Amino acid sequence: MVFLIILDPVPMDLNNLKSESIVVLGGGFGGLSTVIALLANLGEIPIILIDQNERFLFKPFLYELLADELSLWEAAPKYSALASELGFIFVQDTVVEIDKLKGKISTLSKLEIKYSQLVISTGMITDYSGVEGLKDYAYGFSNLYDLGRIKELIARINCSSECKKPLVISGAGPTGVELACKISDLVNNRIQIYLVEKGKKVLQNCKSFNREKSIEALGKRNIKIYLEHVVKSVNLNYLELSSAYDQSKNIEMIDYFSLIWTAGLQPSSLNLLQPFLKGNKKIEVNEFLQINEFKNIFFVGDIAFDKLNRVPPSAQAAMQQGVVTAQNIISLRNGDKLRPFEFESLGEMLSLGIGHASITGYGITLAGSFAFEIRRLVYLMRMPGLAQSLKSTGSWLFSQKLINSLFFQYR
Numbered sequence: 526m527v528f529l530i531i532l533d534p535v536p537m538d539l540n541n542l543k544s545e546s547i548v549v550l551g552g553g554f555g556g557l558s559t560v561i562a563l564l565a566n567l568g569e570i571p572i573i574l575i576d577q578n579e580r581f582l583f584k585p586f587l588y589e590l591l592a593d594e595l596s597l598w599e600a601a602p603k604y605s606a607l608a609s610e611l612g613f614i615f616v617q618d619t620v621v622e623i624d625k626l627k628g629k630i631s632t633l634s635k636l637e638i639k640y641s642q643l644v645i646s647t648g649m650i651t652d653y654s655g656v657e658g659l660k661d662y663a664y665g666f667s668n669l670y671d672l673g674r675i676k677e678l679i680a681r682i683n684c685s686s687e688c689k690k691p692l693v694i695s696g697a698g699p700t701g702v703e704l705a706c707k708i709s710d711l712v713n714n715r716i717q718i719y720l721v722e723k724g725k726k727v728l729q730n731c732k733s734f735n736r737e738k739s740i741e742a743l744g745k746r747n748i749k750i751y752l753e754h755v756v757k758s759v760n761l762n763y764l765e766l767s768s769a770y771d772q773s774k775n776i777e778m779i780d781y782f783s784l785i786w787t788a789g790l791q792p793s794s795l796n797l798l799q800p801f802l803k804g805n806k807k808i809e810v811n812e813f814l815q816i817n818e819f820k821n822i823f824f825v826g827d828i829a830f831d832k833l834n835r836v837p838p839s840a841q842a843a844m845q846q847g848v849v850t851a852q853n854i855i856s857l858r859n860g861d862k863l864r865p866f867e868f869e870s871l872g873e874m875l876s877l878g879i880g881h882a883s884i885t886g887y888g889i890t891l892a893g894s895f896a897f898e899i900r901r902l903v904y905l906m907r908m909p910g911l912a913q914s915l916k917s918t919g920s921w922l923f924s925q926k927l928i929n930s931l932f933f934q935y936r
């Protein structure tokens with residue numbers, strides 16, 4: 526299905542757009558930030574955003590959506606609403622081919638769109654390859670489809686009189702840890718949760734304060750942690766754990782309830798991106814987020830990788846890359862010098878169960894319910910489209926909960 530939001534009252538023929546249009550492929554954090562920054566600086570040039578989904582998803586809010594702490598329209602506005610509010614062309618379709626030489630992309634619905642500059646920001650999805658049985662038996666947690674399945678899982682746990690088998694979460698990075706805490710709260714300790722991590726510690730790449738607070742949060746919820754372990758295989762009834770270093774050692778067969786996999790990602794449009802990949806699971810870019818062969822194509826967000834300037838795969842990095850890419854596209858069009866991308870860390874925030882979070886940034890460390898409110902406010906303010914942001918923030922700013930928490934904080 527193709528869904529177009531075109532602001533011109535005269536129907537627009539996308540096949541015959543002037544070749545000067547800028548096409549952004551993938552409307553996640555990277556793609557949408559690029560579009561918004563371009564809109565602020567370009568006049569008449571058509572900017573076309575193509576995404577296979579109907580809604581932009583603010584992924585850090587997936588936990589809030591799981592707990593019904595936010596509603597769908599707040600965390601996942603429709604692209605159609607953003608397009609008409611901000612003024613870009615939105616095409617809901619899946620891009621299946623990029624013709625780099627002719628400068629055009631083709632979609633599943635047989636649209637062909639020419640570009641003068643192309644931004645590719647298609648993100649990553651859960652990688653179920655590499656472990657036997659994962660594809661059939663594991664849940665992921667990276668999109669609205671996964672959200673629906675995990676909500677059903679939680680409902681099943683809450684409906685059963687007794688859950689003797691454990692829920693296993695593989696991967697103790699931010700997603701695994703945050704999800705373990707949230708699910709534990711949502712099922713009120715009705716099930717034992719196991720967290721499996723192949724490394725020596727949980728949250729290996731996180732700030733020490735946040736790690737400390739997370740370990741406390743996991744401990745309070747009696748979440749059992751298996752460090753230096755991996756899921757070796759899974760079938761309908763059993764899950765096999767082994768040592769991370771030698772898969773023939775420390776084998777434990779677990780009669781499990783469900784498995785959630787947060788331990789690996791791969792590019793979300795693997796076939797499409799194959800020509801750009803060089804062995805790595807990401808696209809190796811230069812300091813301007815380009816590949817050397819095609820200087821009118823930019824790669825933004827989780828799929829981009831610069832070995833000389835590593836940045837954490839995160840929403841904040843993707844957004845910053847989007848802004849620099851928009852500036853560089855304008856420079857390219859004007860024949861000016863491009864600006865290299867430099868990441869500025871704005872801190873780190875983790876959601877740790879219902880109504881709790883931990884924050885480290887700008888010399889501040891904070892954990893608990895006030896940190897939860899700050900995390901939510903900071904993220905809501907970063908929602909694309911100011912009106913959208915204010916609308917969301919407004920609905921929350923006046924909530925009784927916030928008033929109570931501020932009162933508690935300062936009295």
Ligand SMILES: Cc1cc2nc3c(=O)[nH]c(=O)nc-3n(C[C@H](O)[C@H](O)[C@H](O)COP(=O)(O)OP(=O)(O)OC[C@H]3O[C@@H](n4cnc5c(N)ncnc54)[C@H](O)[C@@H]3O)c2cc1C
Pocket residue numbers: 550551552553554555556575576577578582584585586587588618619620621646647648649666667668700793794797825826827828838839840841842843874
């Ligand atoms: C549960 C969770 C919590 C997170 N929390 C945080 C956090 O607190 N802070 C933080 O900084 N980061 C967080 N992240 C990471 C952050 O969300 C990602 O780093 C960020 O989304 C990357 O942005 P992106 O633009 O590269 O890709 P995405 O946001 O994944 O967007 C990619 C888009 O491309 C579209 N697409 C893909 N292929 C095609 C195609 N062929 N045709 C058309 N459209 C296509 C997809 O539909 C999608 O909309 C979290 C991630 C998850 C899963």
